[in-house]
Amino acid sequence: MNIVVIGVGYVGLVTGLSLVKLGNKITFLDTDLSKIQMLNQKKPTFDEPELLDYLTNDKTAKNATFCHSYDEIKWEDADIVLICVQTPIDENRDLDSTFIKKVFSSLNGKVANSTTVCIKSTIHPSALQKVLSEVNYDYKDLVFNPEFLREGSAFYDFFNTDRIIIGSENLEKSQIIASLYEELKSEIIFTDPISSQLIKYLSNAYLPLRLSFVNEASRLIDSLNANQSDVLKGVGLDSRIGEQYFRPSPGWGGSCFPKDVMEIQQIAKENNLKLPVMQSISNSNSEHLLWFSKKLVKIMNINNLQKIILIGAAFKENTDDTRYSPTFEIYNILKNEKENVEIYDENMTLDNKYDQIFSFEENALYVEMYPMGNKVKNQIAELNNIVHFRFWDS
Ligand SMILES: NC(=O)c1ccc[n+]([C@@H]2O[C@H](COP(=O)([O-])OP(=O)(O)OC[C@H]3O[C@@H](n4cnc5c(N)ncnc54)[C@H](O)[C@@H]3O)[C@@H](O)[C@H]2O)c1
Known part of the structure; x- marks a missing residue:
């Protein structure tokens, strides 16, 4: 499948490179130009066991591209968009939704209805709904697929995860996300968006x-x-x-x-x-x-x-x-x-x-x-x- 991964941090880069290994074509997108430049030179952007091997192998060279602008992407070709940007808290201990909000305002109008947009970042659906209504983005077809990897063993965890959680009101799109993991032996729980994020929290x-x-x-x-x-x-x-x-x-x-x-x-x-x-x-x-x-x-x-x-x-x-x-x-x-x-x-x-x-x-x-x-x-x-x-x- 053609997948766009937004955010090349710990979650986005590890997930995307693992999905390359499973036979997908990945376009990585990050607004941090320095990270994209390093990745284009096959240099790891953080310390993580196995990352260098993944960046330098032949499969990655053939099936992964790294971009830093939303305009460089052929959105009509994307089967799946995985959103992996940070969701930190601000000084008032509230969710800082600026990063995820920017993603959705950039995606609005670009992504075809048939594309499955999936959120791997940790965010409570009610907080996300608020963000989406501010940028006029339709919520109901989104899929939540929270991430459980541990830094330090992130690639191992991708392939040996204890469970895969998929939350959505759109069963067809849930199945498309599930198909990404069909080679893994982990149990999949299909549920609604709120329950999927509560499992993570x-x-x-x-x-x-x-x-x-x-x-x-x-x-x-x-x-x-x-x-x-x-x-x-x-x-x-x-x-x-x-x-x-x-x-x-x-x-x-x-x-x-x-x-x-x-x-x-x-x-x-x-x-x-x-x-x-x-x-x-x-x-x-x-x-x-x-x-x-x-x-x-x-x-x-x-x-x-x-x-x-x-x-x-x-x-x-x-x-x-x-x-x-x-x-x-x-x-x-x-x-x-x-x-x-x-x-x-x-x-x-x-x-x-x-x-x-x-x-x-x-x-x-x-x-x-x-x-x-x-x-x-x-x-x-x-x-x-x-x-x-x-x-x-x-
Ligand atoms: N780090 C972990 O171990 C881990 C594990 C499970 C879940 N999570 C969750 O996954 C999410 C991502 O975490 P992370 O640690 O990978 O974050 P990170 O800070 O390492 O990476 C986020 C990346 O997103 C990029 N970005 C920000 N705004 C963007 C935009 N508008 N368009 C494109 N790229 C943009 C940033 O430049 C950065 O490279 C968070 O919600 C986190 O809670 C993290």
């Missing part, structure tokens, strides 16, 4: 809820001087609870959880619903980031060290995405307390508002923000008078 509420729970558990374990790995293993071995996704951390962040949790709180508010558990997920994380920061200062002082070095700027391993990264949150908390803190990350150069180091020093507390490879571990092991701290068991 509730998944993105439950996962950080679990992370907040395990972090609260680890604070309790720490304060009672109990054995963290024994306790968490003992709890996780209950098959109703499970051991997966049960690792304590300095805090959770990323481009999706914080905003999706905030949005679910907004949706509850708009509907006069009290959802105290969901309301507390982010508060628990903020509390944990504070607790963790204080713990670091305590370890530094007990060991007579001069500074704290946070290793890893991304929000988790195997990505360079720093959106809502716990590293930055902890850095800011420590800086506000006038503590001596720096960030070590050899894979990226940070904004100069952060003190970044590129080589290791002695007399410091080294904090792994997420599991690092052996290279970093071995380098730290060679230093004198340091403490190497990680909050989970190896």
Whole structure:
């Protein structure tokens, strides 16, 4: 099929290149010219395992094109348009719909009725309906196909997804989206637009809820001087609870959880619903980031060290995405307390508002923000008078 993918971020680029592998022709469209230029030179625009292989293989060269203007696209030839632009929250914690609104005002009048327009971005249908009525775009034929990939294993996740969710009032167009995935073995749930997005939002509420729970558990374990790995293993071995996704951390962040949790709180508010558990997920994380920061200062002082070095700027391993990264949150908390803190990350150069180091020093507390490879571990092991701290068991 001929598919136009709008937005070449983590979701758009990975989905589109995976669909090339499944035999489709993809035109990628992004208003960010620098990204399109890099992709035309087969250069990855972000760190993601397998991305370089996908960009440089023969199938991609033959079946993928990268454009930066809506006028370059032959819209009449598109069977499917996949919308993958960002849907962040603004400073009032409301959805910032400017990106998706621009997409629909650019598409209006260009796309044939027979083309299936499908939204992979995370957006609540009632918010989208508001946007569409502002730009006079007809809502009823849209298909929602929320995305569940994890940065760091995004290509693996595309081909091994636990489920595929398709929400639409138009069954024919739902089937067209389903046909994209027919080679995959995952279960497909066909549903209405609101239910499809609620599956996405509730998944993105439950996962950080679990992370907040395990972090609260680890604070309790720490304060009672109990054995963290024994306790968490003992709890996780209950098959109703499970051991997966049960690792304590300095805090959770990323481009999706914080905003999706905030949005679910907004949706509850708009509907006069009290959802105290969901309301507390982010508060628990903020509390944990504070607790963790204080713990670091305590370890530094007990060991007579001069500074704290946070290793890893991304929000988790195997990505360079720093959106809502716990590293930055902890850095800011420590800086506000006038503590001596720096960030070590050899894979990226940070904004100069952060003190970044590129080589290791002695007399410091080294904090792994997420599991690092052996290279970093071995380098730290060679230093004198340091403490190497990680909050989970190896
Ligand atoms: N990143 C993830 O792990 C992930 C996982 C699941 C779902 N999602 C959801 O998918 C959506 C996209 O997330 P992302 O992380 O890939 O975003 P991103 O910020 O990485 O990429 C979005 C891209 O869209 C482009 N864009 C913005 N406005 C445009 C326009 N008018 N026309 C063409 N291109 C435009 C931007 O230049 C950017 O390259 C969001 O709704 C997000 O919540 C993200």
